[in-house]
Structure formats: C-alpha cells, structure tokens
Amino acid sequence: MALRDSSAPETAGPGQAAATAPAPAERDRLLAGAHHDPHALLGAHPVPGGTLFRALRPNARAVSVLVDGMANPLVSEGGGLFAAVLPYPEIPPYTLLVTYDEEEREVHDPYRFLPALGELDLHLIREGRHEQLWQALGAEPMTHEGVAGTRFTVWAPNAQGVRVAGDFTYWDGTQYPMRSLGASGVWELFLPGIGEGDRYKFEITSRHGHRFLKADPMARRTEVPPDTASVVTVSHYAWGDARWMAHRGDTPVHEAPFSVYEVHLPSWRPGLTYRQLADELTAYVVEMGFTHVELMPVAGHPFSGSWGYQVTSYYAPTPRLGSPDDFRYLVDALHRAGIGVIMDWVPAHFPKDDWALARFDGDPLYEPGNATRAEHPDWGTYEFDYGRTEVRNFLVANAVYWCEEFHIDGLRVDAVASMLYLDYSRDSGQWEPNVFGGREDLDAVAFLQEMNATVYRRCPGVVTIAEESTAWDGVTRPTDSGGLGFGLKWNMGWMHDSLQYIQKDPVHRKYHHNEMTFSMVYAYSENYVLPISHDEVVHGKRALVSKMPGDWWQRRANHRAYLGFMWAHPGKQLLFMGQEFAQGAEWAQEQGPEWWLLADDYHSAGDHRGVRALVRDLNALYRATPALWQRDTDPGGFRWVLGDAAEDNVFAFLRYAADGTPLLAVSNLSPVVREDYRLPVPEEVPAWRELLNTDDAGYGGGGIPVGAPGALEPADGGLRLTLPPLATVFLGPLR
Incomplete structure (x- = not known):
C-alpha cells in the first residue's frame, strides 16, 4: 500500500494552532525507521498554548483527536504525519479518529502510553539474569493503562531503529516505530487493539542503513512453514497433571526406572496432530511399557529435513502439528498416563536464514563477531556467542521455558561436544586457544553450568541429559564440584563398541570380546544412558536388525539378544521408534516407522510382533525389578559372573537391588546351544528361576529353555544351564 503524502502542509483550523514541525533530520529519521525515540515526536505533549498532538498514520485521508466525543482535526504535515496544537492545558484522555478512503476507525494512540516494561525487567536483562525472559521480551497481550493490546519488545542493540510490521499494517512498518529503552538494547511499543492471532515481524534498520524484516526471536507461536511470521498468542490451557508434577521428583532419576522411547513426532504416524498423538502415541507407549518418551526437537524449524535440529524459533513449538496449547495437551496426556516427556534441545547452533536469528540487527548478535568462530564447520550454521550476557540469558531462559510452560520433564542437549571444544571439527589455524592456552571453550562451559544449575533449581524433578561423545571429565558431576551439572549422559562409547561387536559374524566375535566388556571399566564415571537413537539407523548405518549378521532368523535372534543385553547392562536405555519391532529399513522421515510390517495380511508379521512383544516384556520386567x-551409578550394584568367556561368546553378570536382591543376566551370542553350561553364582541364592528368555517361541525364537521348569538349583558353587543360541536370559531368585 503506497504512502499518502501531501505536497504541502495544511493550514490550522478554528481552535487550532499550527504545530511546530519537527526538525528535518528528526522527521527524516522517524519516517525512515531510524529514530530511537519516536514517542518524543508522536503522541501528546504539553506546549505553550495547549497540547501538541502528532500522529503517524500512513495512507490516512484525515486524523482527528477525540476528546469527550468532540473531534478535533489534525493538520497533515506530509509523509503520513498529522499534527496540531489544541487548546487543552493538560493532556486529556483521548483517542484518534482515522479516516481512510474506505472507512473510518476510532483507535487508541500507541504513543500516549508509558513503557509497558518495568525497570526490574530491564535490569535483569542487562545482567543476563532474567530467568523468565519470555515474560519480558516478545509479544505479550496485556491490559496496559486500562487498554487491551499487545506489548512488543525486542533486543536489537545495534539497530538504528525498529518498527512493528504485521498483517495489521499490510507488512509496512512505517506506522509503528518502537522506542529504545536505553542501554539495555531493548526496543518497546504497546499496540492497543492488537491481540491473539495477529501476525507480526520486526522491521529493523541496521546501523549500516539497511532495512529488513525479522521474525521475533522470542515468538511463542509461528506460522506454518514455509511462512515465517511470528504470531501473537496466549495460552488458555488448563493442566490436568498436578499429581504427576508433584511427584515426578520423588526419586532421583539415576535411582529410578528410566526406559525411553525416542520419537520423531511428525513421522511417528505421519499426518497426526498433537492432539491425535495424545491419544495414539500415549496408548502405544503405555502398552509397550516405556517410562518416558524423548521427542526429537519440537521447537520451530523451517526445514523439515533437519528433523528439528536447525532451530529458528526457540520459544515456539513447531506449528506443523498444531498450536502451542495442542502441544501442551500432548504432554498433559502423557503425564496423566504416567509417562515422562523429554525433549531434544539444540543450543549448539542455529541456521543462517535471513529472516531469523542470523545477523539479527544487521551485525553479529546471537553469533560471535569473529566469522571463523561463528561458523559451525559441520552443519553450515552459526554457533551461539556463549560469552555474551544476553545470548546466554536467551538460552538459559529457554531451557527453563520449556520446563515451566510446557511441563517438560527432561532436556536432552544435542551436540554438547561441539560446544565444549574450540577446535571441534576445525584444523590448525582455524581456531584460537582460550586464555589458558587450551582448547576448551570456557564460555560454553560456563553457559552449560549455569543452564543446568538454573533448571535444577527452578524445576524440581527435571533431568538434563548430555549427548557428549568425548571423555570430558565431570559431565554429570554437580556444578559446585566443578562439573557441567547434567543429570545423565549418553554413553556413546557403549553404543559404538557394542554395535561394532554385534555386527561381527559370531565366528569372529571372540576377537572382539572386550568391546562388550570394556564399558564396565568406566560405567560409573558418569550417570549413563545407553542410546540406540535415530543417529544409528540413518545415513547408511542401517536399521538395528539389518546390522546383524546371518539369515533372517539369526538377525532377529541377534537383535533380541542385543536388546536383552542392553536392558540388563548398567545405565538407563533409549530405543528409537521402529527398532522395537525390528524394522528392516532405515528410518525415513517421509514415511516414518514401517507399521505395515505388523499388519495381519503381511506374511512375516509374526516375526516383527515377536520382537515387539519382547520389548514390551523387557520393559515390564525392568520396571518390576x-x-x-x-543402583545404576553404584559399582556395588554389579558383579561379573563370567566376563572372559571369549571363546564361547558368553557374558554373564549379576545386578543387585538396594536390598541386595540379585538378577542374573546371561547372553550367549554364538549361534550354538550350550548345554550344561556352568556359571559360578552366589551361594546365598539357593534356587533360581527363569524370568525372561529372548529365545522364547513367542518372541520368534527356538523356544529352548535354560533348564527344567521350576527351580534351578546350584550345585558345587555353580549353576548349570542350557544357553539358547543368540539369546539373553534373565534369572532371579526363586521366592
């Protein structure tokens, strides 16, 4: 819509005095969107002879000031400016009557309001300690000075000027310049009459004179990609999970059952919304017996092919599946069913989309100013500037936001190693050492410590989990002891070594025996999760069952035995969707899990149902044992029974509960039956019984029992069993 501009100012009418026009430089800056204090020129101001009223209304034919029902016309100053001095000794309550070609509107003047953001908020923002930053920045519907509208605030310290543009301005920001709130770098404007559902962006004029539109970094709702506008939103959701929230922290997570089903929501069953997933996903996870779901990144991301790992809208759930309240409904449904919700969180990097965070106000802002340091070499993205107070605050508050506003129970932090090391994926000459000459990113360390300490202080019962692939010391050590402060860490070493082993033909496994036992050397150095995640079943790595050697029967047997070993091993466990029923193809986000493998009319459905039944029973046994x-983090909770039987491909160990009750796990990872196999078990257990056998015929196995039904009694300090081929068995004391 083109601006209406008068070629010459109009003359003042009866009862008016001509307004003194602003200095040309001031006027030009205002109309160019480069003025730091538009309220000094617009609105109502006492002057000699009355009150000066000035309004900026592009495309208006006329503007009048309404006082006690009386319309006082303003005079056009050109460029969409209208002004007059009216004979009011004090500024009266007033509205504006704006006439366009097609209509006349009575509106409140945004420039008559005091700032809607308090000094305490600004102080906390400057200090980087605003732990509920989303309540201070972004678009906040409110009633301000008795008028309903929306407060817009944005941090853009390098900008010459910032304006609000939206569908309510036909995406022209001229009408609504924002004011700078001093050294905070925050710009603010309260817009009466703007509310829930309105779309907006910030029109920024950089210090270099460039003008561009940016989505709100703090937007709590966004348009569905490929559209990129931010959306004013208010939550109306009434939570029903009070019991869950009150008791989720009763038992420390490292001492509680924790069996995780990793899910990519858009592809779990393609086409389902958050609310539909609340029914179907919840029912499935309950049936399968997992204690938690882990959601691949939910925050807004423009490219679905990134699976959510290239985030542009850190405070908004992806709108592809519904509204923010719809996502709350999903979390609530899982909680009411007794399922915890972990969310992948990505503070390591962000994409370069020109409408989002990158060079937000025309200069590096969220990313470091050093271009080499800012570039993430692996993903074509920018890294965050963890040393900048406001950026650190943006991320720490974001972690708190998901936990407080969406009742998330855990944050799995992606790509921690890429944050910790200055030389991560960089060659010599592409990085600079820290002040001590080391390769550690001290700012990233401080950020992670602050994030963890803040989340644990504010959100009882929440766990943070690090995807950290190196031997960094103290990832799960408390911050007051110099650690990073995570609750759990993905055990990438166990994952790599055990998958290397299980992919070998059994005849060669004896040469790789230590790859299955080495994890116990460091099992208690951190609080671990054993992850078979999406990363292990994409990009040519093959699905879990397809990694296994042998024919179809042997692959499934290996798959079952491996899962049994995993559930028995110290550490929590995580399994990616589709692997619980031995999907043979790699995961593809376009189609999701191959549910048709379980259909009645598929000839091998029983094979896949058998594996799924095993996972269900593993989870049931796990929860009950x-x-x-x-004692996942207590060395006294584990004892090798047989750790050196390399020639036999056999592993046997005991797990102990806090009261000393043992469980015996035995894996025979050779394709032969081992009869009368002796295991030296504790004398204090007079008799054992089989609890679970991955070779059970119901799981698709051969149905070979470990012994006669009933009691299995040791003799001469040993328990003699029949070990089924490619199988893991669990035994417990006969009570």
Missing part, C-alpha cells in the same frame, strides 16, 4: 535400575 529394582536390581535393573536402582
């Missing part, structure tokens, strides 16, 4: 989770 404290020995499998209660």
